[in-house]
Amino acid sequence: MFARENHPVNWKLRRRIRTIIILLVLLQGIILSVCQITRPLVAAPVEQAVEPDDVISGHHEMEHVEHLSDEQRSEIEAQLAQNMAMLTTQGKLAMRVNRETAVSLNWPLQQASGFNDYGYHGISFFVDHNGQDYSCDSRIYGGHRGTDFFLWPFEWNKMDDNAVEVISAADGVIIHKQDGNDDRSCSIGGKTWNAVYVQHVDGSVAWYGHLKIGSLTTKNIGETVQAGEYLGIVGSSGNSTGPHLHLEVYDINYNLIDPYQGSCNPLNDTSWWLTQRPYYDSAVNKLTTGTAAPEFNSCPSPEISHEATQFTLDDTVYFSAYFRDRTNSLDSQNTIYRPDNSIFDAWTDTQRSSHRDGSYKSRPVTIGKEEPAGQWRYEVVFNGSTYQHTFQLEETTPNNTDEFIYLPIVTNPKLID
Ligand SMILES: [Zn+2]
Known part of the structure; x- marks a missing residue:
């Protein structure tokens, strides 16, 4: 104051x-x-999955290759023309000529009986439309006139096991077959493929190339096949760098067709597929547990999957997931469940490259002795679908090498009178 x-x-x-x-x-x-009110809105942390350091990654590789030389193509075309003329004379080609009644193509592959993987293929290359595929992207190589379906994972094992069958995409007549050529090709250069050629009831023609030697249908040229009927086994004959199916399609006037409808396919306005699959057909093909990470050897050696479903507590188990068409926007959620359905471990894996037609992730996880024996479950959530694989864990059995076995050792034995 x-x-x-x-x-x-x-x-x-x-x-x-x-x-x-x-x-x-x-x-x-x-x-x-x-600021406190707005901060979470303005600077909301983008939740990015962190992949554990011990996750092993790998992917399918197929070189850009020319499948048929011009000379080979000319030979095939001449043979097809000759065979079709002969079959027409024999009345074995009953063609319709109206595209309005055209056939639609079914999927040309299926797993042989006894094989039950979620998926078995990927698509490496589509038809080349002046440097781009039907969807205006770059999954082509120059001059490619077909669609390449490769096997994934373990393409050589699948071929050796006859696991994936080529089946006719539509009803038709066999107009040509080529067999007897080596099917373990890893490079290009003048090799001849094994193939089946089918003319459909609307006059269109499909070529199924690179088949496994000796696997072709026993049906002869001129015999009919139905949609879904066996034609052969996916192989790597001809100019090829791994087992795959090359599907090439022509209309009745021998105009090349790309079965896929898309804004960059100028060949045909509509899809020739009964059901056209999405451009990125992203899915899990297979889940495995194993004793080690998978080994992909140099062509044409078979792969070593190291798959196993029986383990002992305290083992290190490799949890592997094999994807097709994985893009970098698709994370994969992995969870290991105990027999009582409680979660033992969970992790997310991620992909950096924008797209892989075939890829895998594998992670070693040790499940300790204190865990319960019984049937465990490996679950993967990917692209909106859930995939499961079960495996068995048993109690640790006593190891003989750890146990002492007492044998009576008598030194300086006394002589007994
Ligand atoms: Zn091809």
Whole structure:
């Protein structure tokens, strides 16, 4: 009070300063509270999955290759023309000529009986439309006139096991067959493929190339086949760098067809597929448990999958998932369930490259002795679907090498009278 009375000017100034300070404090409070409200909205942390360091990654590789030389193509065309003329004379080609009654193509592959993987293929290359595929992307190589379906995973094992069959995409007549050529090709250069050629009831023609030697249908040229009927086994005959089916399609006037409808396919306006699959047909083909990560050896050596479903507690189990058409926007959620359905471990794996036609992830996980024995489950959620694989864990059995076996050792034996 004293100071104020004696220094009226000073007192007024102090009051103003105090008012300003109060206003500033209030303003700061308002700013902070607004920031707290808006901060989570403005700078919401983008939740990015972190892949564990011990996840092993790999992918399918197929070189860009020319499947048929011009000379080979000319030979095939001449043979087809000759055979069709002969079959027409024999009355074995009853063609319709109206595209309105055209056939639609069924999927040309299936797993042989006894094989029950979620999937078994990927698509490496589509038909080349001046440097792009039907969907205006780049899954082609120059001059490619067909669709390449490769086997995934373990293409050589699948070929050796006759696991994936080529089947006729539509009803028709066999108009040509080529067999007897080596089917473990890893490179290009003048090799002849094994193939079956079918003319459909509307006059269109499908070529099924690179088949396994000796696997071709026993039906002869001129015999009919139905949609879904066995034609051969996927192989790597001819100019090829791994087992795959090359499907090439022509209309009745021998115009090349790309069965896939898309804005960059100028060949045909409509899809020739009964059901056209999506451009990125992203899915899990197979889940495995194993004793080690898979080994993909150099062509044409078979792969070593190291698959196993029986383990002992305290083992390290490799959990592997094999994908087709995985894109970098698709994370994979992995979960290991105990026999009582409780979660033992869970992790997310990610992919950096924008697209892989075939890829895998494998992670070693040790399941300790304290865990319960019984049937365990490995589950993967990917692209909206859930995939499961079961495996068995048994109690640790006593290891003989750890046990002492006491044998009576008698030193300095006394002679017994
Ligand atoms: Zn091809």
